[in-house]
Amino acid sequence: MITLLYFAWLRSKIGLAEERLDLPAAVTDVAGLVAFLKARGGGYADALSDLSVVKVAVNQEYVPFTQPVRAGDEVALFPPVTGG
Amino acid sequence: MTVRVQKADFDIGVELAALTAGNMAIGGVCCFTGLVRDLHPQDGEVAGTVRALTLEHYPGMTEHQLEVIEAEARARWPLEASLIIHRYGRMEPGEQIVMVACASPHREAAFDACRFLMDWLKSKAPFWKLEETGNGSRWVGSRTSDEEAARRWKHSSSPP
Numbered sequence: 082m083i084t085l086l087y088f089a090w091l092r093s094k095i096g097l098a099e100e101r102l103d104l105p106a107a108v109t110d111v112a113g114l115v116a117f118l119k120a121r122g123g124g125y126a127d128a129l130s131d132l133s134v135v136k137v138a139v140n141q142e143y144v145p146f147t148q149p150v151r152a153g154d155e156v157a158l159f160p161p162v163t164g165g
Numbered sequence: 166m167t168v169r170v171q172k173a174d175f176d177i178g179v180e181l182a183a184l185t186a187g188n189m190a191i192g193g194v195c196c197f198t199g200l201v202r203d204l205h206p207q208d209g210e211v212a213g214t215v216r217a218l219t220l221e222h223y224p225g226m227t228e229h230q231l232e233v234i235e236a237e238a239r240a241r242w243p244l245e246a247s248l249i250i251h252r253y254g255r256m257e258p259g260e261q262i263v264m265v266a267c268a269s270p271h272r273e274a275a276f277d278a279c280r281f282l283m284d285w286l287k288s289k290a291p292f293w294k295l296e297e298t299g300n301g302s303r304w305v306g307s308r309t310s311d312e313e314a315a316r317r318w319k320h321s322s323s324p325p
Contacts, residue, residue: 089221089293090304138291141226157223157291161307164220164251164292165199165263165283 088159094128112146195275203258223291242274288315
């Protein structure tokens with residue numbers, strides 16, 4: 082089981098701020114997870130259509146799409162940040 | 166050495182007094198404050214377009230990233246004290262969003278560290294701005310210039 086968090090327009094497009102997911106056996110890294118979510122279609126496909134504007138954090142650290150994902154992880158997907 | 170993420174406004178004078186209180190080694194404090202402006206520049210728009218901003222953030226990761234950024238500044242410059250306050254929630258034009266202050270024995274480190282913290286914060290701290298305009302709401306896109314500003318500091322302790 083992992084916790085997924087979505088922020089800003091990814092949250093609006095997906096329609097959820099947070100969900101729990103039993104990690105499918107085929108999913109081992111962030112890229113695989115994103116492909117799995119995208120395949121759900123609808124808001125997921127829309128939100129994840131351009132991965133150049135999707136940032137990922139695993140356990141609150143920025144990571145590349147090659148980062149492994151394991152049960153218990155907190156994975157957040159969000160657009161480039163615009164604070165300050 | 167202090168990071169605060171809060172909904173409430175802050176008083177710069179009170180914060181600066183508290184930051185420097187009792188430390189006679191401090192010779193200079195540099196402070197930057199970011200305000201909500203009424204226009205995020207887009208083609209064909211005029212001042213007054215933006216009625217409010219709502220700042221969303223990632224609780225937990227925000228504080229963690231700000232602490233990482235602050236530790237990086239303290240590793241690069243001889244700072245006696247530092248403070249980052251970033252607000253979230255809904256704010257109207259003219260309101261304060263963010264405050265960064267750096268205190269050092271000499272002004273150069275205070276100026277440079279303050280600018281570094283703002284540049285890095287803008288590219289690393291997980292905040293997102295939603296603008297309210299007369300035509301509805303929109304998410305603010307990231308600016309290439311902000312990312313470049315952060316990148317220029319990567320291997321340098323001199324201003325970009």
